[in-house]
Amino acid sequence: MNNVSLMCTAIWGGIIIIPIFFMCCDWWKRCTFPAFSIPVSTYMKLSRIFRAPNLNNVTLTIIDNTFNAEKAMILYNLLAESRIKGFTFINGAGNYDFF
Numbered sequence: 001m002n003n004v005s006l007m008c009t010a011i012w013g014g015i016i017i018i019p020i021f022f023m024c025c026d027w028w029k030r031c032t033f034p035a036f037s038i039p040v041s042t043y044m045k046l047s048r049i050f051r052a053p054n055l056n057n058v059t060l061t062i063i064d065n066t067f068n069a070e071k072a073m074i075l076y077n078l079l080a081e082s083r084i085k086g087f088t089f090i091n092g093a094g095n096y097d098f099f
Helices: 003-015 018-022 026-032 040-045 069-080
Strands: 057-062 086-091
Touching: 003 018, 003 026, 040 069
Parallel strands: 057 086
Antiparallel strands: none
16 A cells, blocks of 8 residues: 555645545556456466365455456356355455556
8 A cells, every 4th residue: 555645645635625536536546555466377276176076165255456357257167167056256356447
């Protein structure tokens, strides 16, 4: 996290109201908040875990700001080929776009 950007916005926002509105903009969030990207190869390596014969339920919690359709399709194909009956997916990334 870029604390300098956050503090400057808060200080200037206290004096002049316009910087407070920056906090709603994607460009400000990209400059201030951390970005996390999990490579596609990591999702592909989950196939070994998903093929375990005794695995019934999986909860996958990630923080991936660049989660896209390609990564979702990899997870979908892994689940289709597995014996998993219950799957929970949680992406704890922020709601700002890094594409």
